[in-house]
Amino acid sequence: MLSAPTHARMRVPLASLLLLSACASPVWNVELDEEYQGVVSELAAAVKQEMxxxxIPALSIALVDGERVVWAQGFGLADAEEGRVATADTAYRVGSVSKLFTDIALMRCVENGSIDLDAPVRTYLPSFQPVSEFETLITLRHLTNHTSGLLREPPVGNYFETDAPSLxxxxxxxxxxxxxxxxxSRTKYSNAGLAVVGRVLEVLHGRTYPEVMTDLVLQPMGMAESASxxxxxxxIPRLAKGRMWTYDGRSFDAPTFELGMSPAGSLYASVLDLAKFMRGLFGHLPGHKAEVLQPSSLETMLTPVQAADGSQLPFGIGFHVGELDGHRRCGHNGALYGFSTELAYLPEEGLGVVVAASLDGCNSVTRRLADHALRLMLAALxxxxxxxxxxxxxxxxxxxxxxxxxxxxxxHQARLTWDDDRLLLEMRGKICEVRDxxxxxxxxxxxxxxxxxxxxxxxxxxxxxTPYTRVDLATPPPPCPPELVEYVGEYGLDHNVLYIRERDGQLEALIEWFWIEPLAAAGPTASSSPAGADCMPRRRYGFAGMPMEPLLRRSWVKWTLNAARSAPLKARRSR
Incomplete structure (x- = not known):
């Protein structure tokens, strides 16, 4: 259950820190609270070290203690070409953190009685008819805790599609x-599931998803004038420029198209916006008024779901629920072209942190900094x-x-390579740098x-x-087998190229610039990923124009590369 924090502090309303008079200058950063001076000194040094x-081009961070933002600051350049520095007010694409906003809007409808979490989705959206061989019908609760059984990406409006179709x-x-x-029965992360939740909200209110979210979440939390x-x-004037990167050292601007599955990841926000949002999660604190949800509803969201076998799964309603050094840790991360975000808080202690960066695929950094911040705050208190x-x-x-x-x-193989004064480990589908x-x-x-x-x-x-034994590489590898040469090349769209490569007589796919998956022969004109492995990395699945269903199964994936060469996934340049 949610309870009061174990530390007592005089709480200055967050609004008093952030509201500006008509003639005031913009608040770019929040000045340091003296109580956290040592925390911020160490944390700022850690941020600069990691950047x-x-x-990392730009990174912004905010620390929250109950109703107080005790520190918020930006580092680096939000736009190097313009020379625009990052601040606490810099906007980022926060990716899947958006899901928390969608789910809170849904829970507001549960509170007012217009929605039943455990009613079949078809009760509110009769047109929702995915093919199912099971008796159990998908409910809204299933969609919010990723136990629906839906694919990760919808065939239309997915992570790879640039056309921005309607919800x-x-x-x-x-x-x-x-x-x-x-x-x-189990968990399978699904962006498609949150798209369905957003569509239910649209139909229920007879308005567009952005309009519904503004009324139910952004406006009540004081974010309607800054987040979008x-x-x-x-x-646009406050948005950081996202950057992409590849394992071999290339860097380029991130694509900027909107997602059709907007309820799963389309929010633009600053760390100050997300600090306001976090304040709404502390309605159980003494003297703190619940802004959008009652404490009982929030506790429902923070209760991990149980699988059919009784095991505890990592999601509540929207929130990822885990542990940090014995403290309940709740939140969500975000990964969207050119941006990485971490929102985390300790509900019993009333402490929270938001970290946002303008670099693709650096969620390990944002999470590590967020956890370090929470540990520092706990130690200080x-x-x-x-x-x-x-x-x-x-x-x-x-x-x-x-x-x-x-x-x-x-x-199982692990390859260590000394390349460009770096030691690189290639293992389990990743290439990672090894440092001291x-x-x-x-x-x-x-x-x-x-x-x-x-x-x-x-x-x-x-x-x-785990011990590994060195393999003798005295004999050079043989040339690429002739039957594999025709498959080697580049596929897909410029913003997300799929590379098919050959190594030691086997095909492998380089996906989203730095994820590697082996391919095994499945017939004269087809290849597949090995049993038990996802064809796509765990955080993103499927390609526009390719069959979504087989790509999502942990089984032998029937992946016909000849078919993949048809538009829009046609071969770009053969090698």
Whole structure:
């Protein structure tokens, strides 16, 4: 249950920090609360360290203690060409953090009795007819906690489609898809599911999704003048320029098209906006009035769902629910072209943090900084020594070259490569940089952190404590087999290229610039991913113009590359 925080503080209303008079200058950053001076000193140093080693263009952060924003600041350049600095008021595309707003709007309808979470979706949206072989019907609760069995991406309006179709057309496209599993039996993250929730809200209120969200969430939380669900005149002058990157060192501007599945990830907001939002999550605090939801409704959202077998799943209604050093940690992250966001808070302690960055795929960094911030705040309030974020530095070339090589264990491979003065680990579909963190060789880059590597002897290493044995590479690999040459090339659209490559006689796909998946032969003109592996990375699934259903199953995926070459996924340049 939600309870009062264990620390008592004089609480200055957040509105008094952020509201501006008609003649006042804009508030770019929130001045440091003296109580958190040591916290901010350490945290600012950690932010600068991570931005430097990970080459993050812009990052903004806000700390919340109950009704107070105790610190908010931007770092770096929101737009390098314009020389525009990042501030706490800089707007970011916050991706899947948007889902929390959609779900809170839904819960407001539950509170007023217009929606029943456990009623079948067809009660409110009769046109919703995905193919199902199961007796259990999808409910709104299933959609919000990712147990619906729907695909991750809708065939229309998905993460890869640039046409920005209507929400109605996006949801209607699900009628040609088949459920992956029985609703309520397990978790499968689904952007499509939140699109359906948004469409239900549209139909229920007879208004567009942005209009409904403004009335139910943005306006009551004081965000209607700054945050937006559309790219408009309020957002554009304050928006950071998102950047994409590849594992081989390229960097380029992120695409800016809108998503058809807007309820799943279309919010533009600053960390100050999200700090206001977080204030609405602290209605249980003494003297704090619930702004949009009653504490009982919020507790429902923060209660993890149970699977059919009784096991606890990681989602409540919208919120990811976990633990940080024994404290309940709730929130959500966001990953959208060129942007990475982390919103996290400790409901019992009344503490929260928001971190937003203008770089694609650096959620490992934003989460690590968010957790570090929460640990610092907890330590300060308990009068304990403040923790430090370990320094990270490059590896000595001699030691890095000594470790380089191919290793294997039980048929699984790990490849260490010394490249451009970096030690890179390729393993489990990722290429990650290995750095010296506190004297230990540790995976530490934009999208991964923590796995440690130790040299056991001249022929073996331990990766995450598991021993791997070096493979003799004295014999050069054979040339690409003729039957595979025709598949090698680039597929898809410029903003999200799919690369098919050959290595050691096998095909592999490089997806979204830095995710690698092996392909295994499934017939004379087809390839598939191995059993038990997702063809796409866990955070994003499916390609526009390609069959969505097989791409989402953890099974042998029937992926006909010849068919993939037809528009819009036609081969771009053969290699």
């Amino acid at each position: 430097g080693t990970k080459k 109605e057309d996006t949801v209607l496209s699900l009628n040609g898809t088949r459920l992956i599993f029985e609703p309520g 669900l559309e790219r408009n005149a309020t957002v 308990a009068d304990r020594p403040l923790p430090r974020l370990a320094n990270s530095r490059g590896i000595n070339p001699a030691r890095g070259k000594q470790l380089a090589g191919l290793y294997q264990r039980d048929g 963190v506190g004297g230990r060789f540790t995976v530490d880059d934009r999208h991964s952190f923590g796995t440690q590597i130790e040299r056991l002897d001249s022929k073996s290493i331990a990766i995450g404590g």
